[in-house]
Amino acid sequence: MNRLRKNTACRSCQRNGRITCRRTRQGDLCLKTGPGECAEMLKRARAAFLSGRTANECFRLAQLDAVMRLVFEHECDFVDALRRDLHKPRFETVVSELILVKNEALYAINNLRKWMEPQSVERNLSTALDDCMVVSEPLGTVLIIGSWTNPVQLCLVPLIGAIAAGNCVVINPSEHCAHTAELLHRLLPSYLDNECYHVVLAGTNDLSEMVELKFDHVFFSGTREEGTKVSLAAARCLTPVTLVLSGKNPCYVDQMCDINTTARRIAWARFHNGGQSPASPDYVLCHADMKERLLQALRCALLIFYGSDPRESRSYGRLVNAENFSRVRDLLWRSGKVVMGGQVNEAEKYVAPTLLSDVSETDPVMHQEYFGPILPVLTVESVDEAITFINKRDKPLCVYAYSSNSKVISRLMNETSSGSFCSNDSVLQSLMPCLPFGGVGQSGMGSFHGRYSFDIFSHKKSCLLRGTRIECLTYLRYPPYDDRNLSLMTWASSLTQKSQGWCQIL
Amino acid sequence: MESHSEVIARLRATFCTKVTIPLQFRLTQLKALLALMEENEAQIVEALHKDLAKPKFEAVLSEIDMVRNDVCHAMNNLKTWMEPEYVATNLATKFDDCTIRREPFGVVLIIGAWNYPLQLILLPLIGAIAAGNCAVLKPSEISQATEKLLAELIPKYLSQECYVVVCGGAEDTKKLLENQFDHIFYTGSQSVARSILQAAAVHLTPVTLELGGKTPCFMYGRLDMKTTAKRLVWAKYFNLGQSCVAPDYVLCTAETRDALLPAIREALEAFYGTDLQRCPDLGRIVTDKHWSHLMDMLGKSKGKVVIGGESTREEKYIAPTVVVDVDGTDALMQEEIFGPILPILTMESLQEAIDFVNTKEKALALYAFSDDPKIVTTVLENTCSGGFCANDGIVHMTLPSLPFGGIGASGMGCYHGRWSYETFSHKRASVLRSWALERVGAFRYPPYSDSNLSWLRWATTTKKSSCSIM
Numbered sequence: 012m013n014r015l016r017k018n019t020a021c022r023s024c025q026r027n028g029r030i031t032c033r034r035t036r037q038g039d040l041c042l043k044t045g046p047g048e049c050a051e052m053l054k055r056a057r058a059a060f061l062s063g064r065t066a067n068e069c070f071r072l073a074q075l076d077a078v079m080r081l082v083f084e085h086e087c088d089f090v091d092a093l094r095r096d097l098h099k100p101r102f103e104t105v106v107s108e109l110i111l112v113k114n115e116a117l118y119a120i121n122n123l124r125k126w127m128e129p130q131s132v133e134r135n136l137s138t139a140l141d142d143c144m145v146v147s148e149p150l151g152t153v154l155i156i157g158s159w160t161n162p163v164q165l166c167l168v169p170l171i172g173a174i175a176a177g178n179c180v181v182i183n184p185s186e187h188c189a190h191t192a193e194l195l196h197r198l199l200p201s202y203l204d205n206e207c208y209h210v211v212l213a214g215t216n217d218l219s220e221m222v223e224l225k226f227d228h229v230f231f232s233g234t235r236e237e238g239t240k241v242s243l244a245a246a247r248c249l250t251p252v253t254l255v256l257s258g259k260n261p262c263y264v265d266q267m268c269d270i271n272t273t274a275r276r277i278a279w280a281r282f283h284n285g286g287q288s289p290a291s292p293d294y295v296l297c298h299a300d301m302k303e304r305l306l307q308a309l310r311c312a313l314l315i316f317y318g319s320d321p322r323e324s325r326s327y328g329r330l331v332n333a334e335n336f337s338r339v340r341d342l343l344w345r346s347g348k349v350v351m352g353g354q355v356n357e358a359e360k361y362v363a364p365t366l367l368s369d370v371s372e373t374d375p376v377m378h379q380e381y382f383g384p385i386l387p388v389l390t391v392e393s394v395d396e397a398i399t400f401i402n403k404r405d406k407p408l409c410v411y412a413y414s415s416n417s418k419v420i421s422r423l424m425n426e427t428s429s430g431s432f433c434s435n436d437s438v439l440q441s442l443m444p445c446l447p448f449g450g451v452g453q454s455g456m457g458s459f460h461g462r463y464s465f466d467i468f469s470h471k472k473s474c475l476l477r478g479t480r481i482e483c484l485t486y487l488r489y490p491p492y493d494d495r496n497l498s499l500m501t502w503a504s505s506l507t508q509k510s511q512g513w514c515q516i517l
Numbered sequence: 518m519e520s521h522s523e524v525i526a527r528l529r530a531t532f533c534t535k536v537t538i539p540l541q542f543r544l545t546q547l548k549a550l551l552a553l554m555e556e557n558e559a560q561i562v563e564a565l566h567k568d569l570a571k572p573k574f575e576a577v578l579s580e581i582d583m584v585r586n587d588v589c590h591a592m593n594n595l596k597t598w599m600e601p602e603y604v605a606t607n608l609a610t611k612f613d614d615c616t617i618r619r620e621p622f623g624v625v626l627i628i629g630a631w632n633y634p635l636q637l638i639l640l641p642l643i644g645a646i647a648a649g650n651c652a653v654l655k656p657s658e659i660s661q662a663t664e665k666l667l668a669e670l671i672p673k674y675l676s677q678e679c680y681v682v683v684c685g686g687a688e689d690t691k692k693l694l695e696n697q698f699d700h701i702f703y704t705g706s707q708s709v710a711r712s713i714l715q716a717a718a719v720h721l722t723p724v725t726l727e728l729g730g731k732t733p734c735f736m737y738g739r740l741d742m743k744t745t746a747k748r749l750v751w752a753k754y755f756n757l758g759q760s761c762v763a764p765d766y767v768l769c770t771a772e773t774r775d776a777l778l779p780a781i782r783e784a785l786e787a788f789y790g791t792d793l794q795r796c797p798d799l800g801r802i803v804t805d806k807h808w809s810h811l812m813d814m815l816g817k818s819k820g821k822v823v824i825g826g827e828s829t830r831e832e833k834y835i836a837p838t839v840v841v842d843v844d845g846t847d848a849l850m851q852e853e854i855f856g857p858i859l860p861i862l863t864m865e866s867l868q869e870a871i872d873f874v875n876t877k878e879k880a881l882a883l884y885a886f887s888d889d890p891k892i893v894t895t896v897l898e899n900t901c902s903g904g905f906c907a908n909d910g911i912v913h914m915t916l917p918s919l920p921f922g923g924i925g926a927s928g929m930g931c932y933h934g935r936w937s938y939e940t941f942s943h944k945r946a947s948v949l950r951s952w953a954l955e956r957v958g959a960f961r962y963p964p965y966s967d968s969n970l971s972w973l974r975w976a977t978t979t980k981k982s983s984c985s986i987m
Contacts, residue, residue, distance in 0.1 A: 061875075102965030110977050117978075132918035143916060148901060150924070227925065239721060246714035249707065251929040254721065269952045279962050316963040326963035402533070415952070424947060426535070428620060431946040436958070439948060445604040446615060446946035451622070452699065456723040458944060471931065473904040473919035474897065475912060479741040479748075479888060485912075489751055490788035490798040492574030501582060 044211040046220045049181065052209040053224050056152045056179035059206035065149060065177045068127060070204075072120055074174045077202040078167060079116040082109050085198060089163060092190040096162065098329035098360075103283055108163040111442060115168050118444040118461055119175040126175065126465050129474070137485055142476040147469040149177030151227035156218060156241065158232040158255075159185035159331050160287050160382060165255075166195060169230045170208075172464020178228075179207040183221070185233070186214055187331050219244035226250055228468060232289070233257070234380055235453060253457030253467050255289070256450055257380055258407035262292030262437065263397045263423055265414030266300045273413040273435070274308030277386075278316060280411075280437030282364045285328030286384030287335075290441040290448075292411050294370075294377065295388045296397045302390050306366060309386070310351050313364050321363050322356065330360040330383060339383030343367065346376035347387060372400075394419055398426045406430075406452030411437045430454050521693050524681050528624045528651040531678040537621065537649045540599060544592055546646045546675055550639070551588045553674040554581055560666060561635060567662035568634060570801035570833075575756060580635040583915065587640055590917050590934055591647045598647070598938050601947070614949040619942035621649035622723075623699035628690065628713075630704040631803055632759045632855075634660035637727075638667065641702045642680070644937020650700070651679045655693065657705075658686045659803055691716075698722050700941060704761075707926060725930030725940055727761070728923055729853045730880030730903075734764035734910070735896050736773050737867045738889035745886045745908070746780030750788060752884075752910025754837045757800035758857035762882040764910050765853060766843070766860045768870040774841060774861050782824060785837055793836050794829065802833040802856060811835060811856040817848035820860060845873065867892060871899050879903070879925035884910050903927050 044052075064070060082089070086109060093099040093108065119126075129144040153173050157166035166184050173180045182199070184192035196210045213221055215237065222229055222244035231241045232255040245252045264273060281291050297305050317324040330336045339362050340355050352365030362384050370376060370387040377387065391397045401410065408430040412423035420434045430450040433440045441448045441460075449458025457467050487496045519527070536542060554561070558581060565571040565580060601616035625645050629638030638656050645652045654671065656664040668682045683693060687709075694701075694716040703713050704727040717724045736745065753764050769777065789796040802808040812828060818840055825838030835857050843849055843860040850860065864870040874883070883902035885893050893907045903923035906913040914921045914933070922931025932940050960969045960976075 100963075100965050102963075102970050105970060106961065106973055106977070110974065113978065132916070134918075135916065138912075138916060143913075143919060145920060146897075146905075151901075235721070239718065242718035242721060243715060246718040247711065249711060249714065249726075249926060249929075256721075272952055272955050275955075275962060276958070283963075318964070324964065326965045420949060424618075424949075428623075428943070429945065431948075433948045434950055435952060436948070436950040439950070440615075440946050443604075443615070443946075443948075446948070447617060447944050448946065451620075451943045451945070453721055456721070458946075463944075470901070470924045471920050471922075472902065472924075473913055473916075473921065473931075475904075475906045475909070475916065475919065476893060477906070477908040477912075479744040479886075479908050482744060485909075488578065489747065490574075490796075491790070492572055492798045497574050497577055501577060 044213050046213070046217055046224070049211050049213060049221050050224050052181055052211060053152060053226070055206055056181060056209060059204070060149070060151055060179040064204070065174075065179060065207055068123060071174055071177060072123060074203055074208075075116050075120050075123070075171060078171060078174070079113055079120075081198055081202040082112050082116075082163075082167070085194075088194055088198070089191070092194045093162070093188070095190045096159075096188040097285060097287070097331055098327075099284065100326050100328065102326065103328070104163075107284065107442070108161060111164050112167045112171070115171045115444055115461065115464070119171050119465070122462065123175055126462060138475065138477075140478070140481060142474070144474050146472045146474055147176065147465070148472050150468055150470055152179045152181065153228040153230065153468055154222065154226040155180060155182045156229065156231045156233070157182065157184045158289070159187035160284065160289055162188040162191040163195075165232045169459055169464060169468075172459055173230075173468045174208075175465045176468035178468050181209045181211055181226070183211050183213050183218070186212060222250065223248055228253070230459070230467070231255070236380070238455070253459065254450065254455040255448070255457075255459070256408070256453070256455040257289045257382070258405060258450065258454035259293040259377070260291065260407045260409040260411065260429075261397075261401045261404075262295045262411040263391075263394070263401075263413065264295055264297045264301055264305055265394070265412070265416060265419050266298040267415045267419070268301075268413045268435075269415065270301070270304050270308045271311075274305060274312045276436050277413070278309055278312040278364075281386045282313070282316070282327070282384050285330055286362075286364070287328070287331065287382040288438065289382075290409050290438045292386070292409075292437050293407075295386060296391045296400060297388055299390045299392055302368075302388065306350055306368065306388060309366055309388075313351065313366075317364060321352075322354070322359070322361055327364070330362060333357075333360065335382060336360040336362065338379070338381050339385065342376045342379060342381055342383070343385050346370055346374035352384075394422055398422065401427050406450070406454055408450050408454040409433065409437070409440070428452070430458070521683065522696055524653065524683065525624055525696050525698070528653065528679065528681065532621075532623050532651045537646075537651060537679055540596060543595060543647055543649060546679070547588050547592050547595075547643065549674040550643065550646070551585060551592075553670050554585050554588070557666075557670060561663075564662035564666045565635070568631070568660040569756065569759070569803055570799075571756065572798045572800065574798065575800070579756070580633060583636050584639045584643070587643050587917055587934065587937075591643050591938070594935065595647050595938075598935060612951045612953050614947070616947050618945045618947055619648065619938070620945050622941060622943055624651045624653065625700040625702065625941060626653045626655065626693070626698040628701070628703045628705065629654070629656045630761075631657035631659035632756060632761070634663035635667070637704045641725075641932055641937060641941075644932055645702075645941045646680075647938045648941035650941055652681075653693070653698070654680065654682045655690060656682065656684070658684065700725070702932075702940070703727065710928075725932065726923070726928040727921075727930075727932075728881065728926065728928040729761040729855070730878060730923065730927040731765040731850070731853050732762060732880045732882045732884065732902075733874045733877075733900075734767045735867070735870055735883075735885040735892075736767060736769035736777065736887070737870070737885075738887040738892040740773065740776075740886060740888060742776050742780045743783070746777060746784045747787075748909045749886070750781055750784040750837070753859050754785075754788075754799070754857050755911065757802060757835070759800070759803065759855055760911060762904070762911050762914055763855075764859070764884055765880070766850065766862060768862050768864055768873065770865050771863045774863055777861070778823060778839065778841075781839060785824070789837070793825075794827070794832070794834055799834075799837070802835060805830070805833060807856070808833045808835065811854070811858065814848050814854065815840070815858055818843065818860070819847055820849065825857070867895065871896065874900055879923070879927055881923045881927040882906065882910075882913070901925070903931075
């Protein structure tokens, strides 16, 4: 246990660059979880898993129900915690965090039985009398590392998948949203089984060490830099990972589009959550003919949304911490021209919803990873140029395209690659349980939500159940090897291209 | 001679032209692969014989036929696989198209292994082609004849702009891995897998690993000893025990062991005759080094050799061997055997055997022989492995509709049939929204109001019938 000496941080906090333990009152123990305690929790979780507790459907349903009740019964606490961490308006907390988690839990509860059932597969001649199926089994004990951008949802939605799949879980909510992390740390033990599910509060610098304790799967959401470190640590112990990483999501705006609806949808997608959502459009590629109209429409939308002084608006958030604030402020001062917004307030970590124009490809805002309420608007002369621009850069989490011309939409969709795609709106595809959400290339690997969460935390075990009574055609495979037997088997297993199925004899 | 980075750059440039995307192109390449197999059967058999003394029967059955069947399966089903998957829409997305599209990753790397040198590189290639990727193939340098043949035939049949064979040893593979790929598929050992995974992690490249492990073989309850022994012997000594899913060791009671041994002897004689070394149906160990390693393990074992044990260094031959009185600390139980040596461990109860297996790393496969279905179910439900087969061995990996892959130390990801296609595809969610229903969508906009929130809350909460807006 870490003992707090006067004016000295515990070892774990020191490793994460703090002089004092941040969240303690005088005399209290530091809440930070060091790697030693993580190891202890992992041991308990493994023992719980081996006991078979998470195997049956009833147990999993009860835990899923508990997650739902947790979110429902403590709505006010979550709203409060997120307000302190991100100045998140109640509306956003409820809609983009709590309701999402509830819906995912319900979706899992409604479908769990179906997901847990073994899937029978197509058989062939020699397995016609056998049972051939794919059984979904839990992986064991998994680690979920949440991101601060959506601190509740990015912990609890993967947790739902892990629970549904029958795993034991160690969850590490992001330390950057300290109040939310503490809330989860305090509440989860009152709702979920204490042996199977553990919340740890480890520092970012301790993540690699934690991963190397050896889990059966690691789910990480966050920045590319941290994701790479986690991935390397997991590689050292042959642990599979799912990574949902940030990237620069492009948003193409065509000359043919409903400009007002476009502007509203883009403005909402970019500036909700204080501009700190991984699925938001990061920059706009606007057809040259449309630029002025788009900027004007965006200005109007922002005025309607947040008023003339967004700092006074109750619907507008703040940046998560001083570090993020400095980064965002520097970027906006060093890139392009501010055409709207640009006001900052350091004490409040406030950055106004900002539109940038005259941004070049090489400006820092187009290169550095950041989360903040800045929207650079670049111009392109054609769809071709937009596609080339997007494809020159790393594959993003999302690609967006606004156009009334379905051919343009098709081209953007077919000629680019990204985790997901949405036309004429943004972010929504990341909120639907029936669609997988994840990255590709530099924006990550694997995806989650709904059934996909269940699948990433499951092992698909192939099972062939044979009897010994009937040797059937299988004797043809035994030595002494005989050309005639071989011809028979080759003939039986050779396919004509017209035939629907295929046939193989062993 | 192109350098690795030049090859990869060339393949990437080809991929960017989108030539691999249309169904017709993919089918043409698959058809060409089929022609490669059919027109070169004799050469393939000869190369496999040079590398592993593989009998023609085994070469055709476990290499040529498997690849042929998988190609035909892919050709027959590719159109369906490529169709976008529509998902259920809800109130707010009623006028929208919500689909999941399968898209290729780009340029993938497939590293093969020496024990089934053709199948282990071509089966993943089928998935890579079907999914629309370009591919770099790195066959194992240990099975040299097959490596040479692949290097000669692949450019002859498949598009040289899209698929390239790279030859070389461990150092070359290491250099190759410094480049960025969009997916890496590796079959081989755990130690190499770790370095591959680390090289991939730097580039954030997803990896499929097909590794091995010690495949346990449970034999409990009532047993049809004759059939059990035949199937065990077939699975164990096929390819002279050099299969990643060969039964590695047997767990049974002393009574079962005593009944099993004569049945094994009988099966061996029926299959390979009395002069096993001269039997053309038995393979050989791939290299001197592997042969020495196996003999070393056998030498250090504290068990008793009751069947076989003969060996000849010059021929890299080891007779089908069975060793009894082996316990968990024996030299034969420390790593995957990968040879024709079968230890039998006696454990009087099924539970003891299950507990023993559960202390070890998860294997690629697990077998249970029993005429009692309850025993089979108990083993299936209380153990974990890549795949499972009751009352037989290896055959579960020959059905393309079953995923073939490991878990934990035996690997990650899977392939065969449609699973190969999925492994080499990215599932991209796509929502095509219309401008309609903006009044509904507008409830989400600021300035936030309690009434809008109530409305959204009502409309977006999933109910029992799974109806939701968001």
